[in-house]
Amino acid sequence: MTLHSDAAATLGAWAPPPGSQSELRDRFLAHLAARPDGVSRESYPDHLTAGVLVLSPDLDRVLLNLHRKAGRWFAFGGHCEPDDRTLAGAARREGLEESGLPDLELDPVPVHLDEHVVGFCDPRGEVHHLDVRFTALAPAGAAHATSEESLAVRWWPVDALPEGLEQEMHELVAAARSRWTEHRQAAQSTWPSLPGGSTSAAADQPSR
Numbered sequence: 001m002t003l004h005s006d007a008a009a010t011l012g013a014w015a016p017p018p019g020s021q022s023e024l025r026d027r028f029l030a031h032l033a034a035r036p037d038g039v040s041r042e043s044y045p046d047h048l049t050a051g052v053l054v055l056s057p058d059l060d061r062v063l064l065n066l067h068r069k070a071g072r073w074f075a076f077g078g079h080c081e082p083d084d085r086t087l088a089g090a091a092r093r094e095g096l097e098e099s100g101l102p103d104l105e106l107d108p109v110p111v112h113l114d115e116h117v118v119g120f121c122d123p124r125g126e127v128h129h130l131d132v133r134f135t136a137l138a139p140a141g142a143a144h145a146t147s148e149e150s151l152a153v154r155w156w157p158v159d160a161l162p163e164g165l166e167q168e169m170h171e172l173v174a175a176a177r178s179r180w181t182e183h184r185q186a187a188q189s190t191w192p193s194l195p196g197g198s199t200s201a202a203a204d205q206p207s208r
Helices: 003-013 020-034 087-099 167-190
Strands: 046-055 061-067 076-079 105-118 127-137 150-157
Touching: 003 020, 003 087, 003 105, 003 127, 020 046, 020 105, 020 127, 046 087, 046 105, 046 167, 061 087, 076 087, 087 105, 087 127, 087 150, 105 167, 127 167
Parallel strands: 046 127
Antiparallel strands: 046 061, 046 076, 061 150, 105 127
16 A cells, blocks of 8 residues: 555545534645645645644643744644555654654544644745644653654643644644544453452553
8 A cells, every 4th residue: 555545545534523623624635636746845835734732741831942943832743754654654654753652542532623724845936735643642750851843842731831822733632632532442442341440441541
């Protein structure tokens, strides 16, 4: 399977909430159907990108990077590379490269889509990044680092995110926390009850 076919299959299988997310999914799928190179930066002026929002294991903090060129706080992400075989893999690679974390527990299902205009990406002019965003958990206690693409990388409490953060980022954080909460509830419901009414699944252990 090529990255292009994986992207089409991943988006085609995803059930977005109604409204703008559903419209964006249809827009992204139409782009892929029209452009065999639609996952590559060679596709001008639109191409898919992949990103990941990293949460702490307790879901109370989010790891963001202050983008060097944009000067704003974002989740991790960027262009797909020739060696990428899946969108989820591209998102995980970007997350590891830009966060400095040793590992990520990635949910392979998209959690949010966003389309935004970027003026510093291509010498031909403005491009539209069709961003497919995933979510992941950082290892407990793992140290992060700042890559050359960022001015800073730091944890932010989910109830005290950076001032001026775009509404789309707030939506992404909420969607990611909801996804991991659903995983944990599903994991708990599938484990048999133990004496005393507890379950054998740890409360903070998401399904894999």
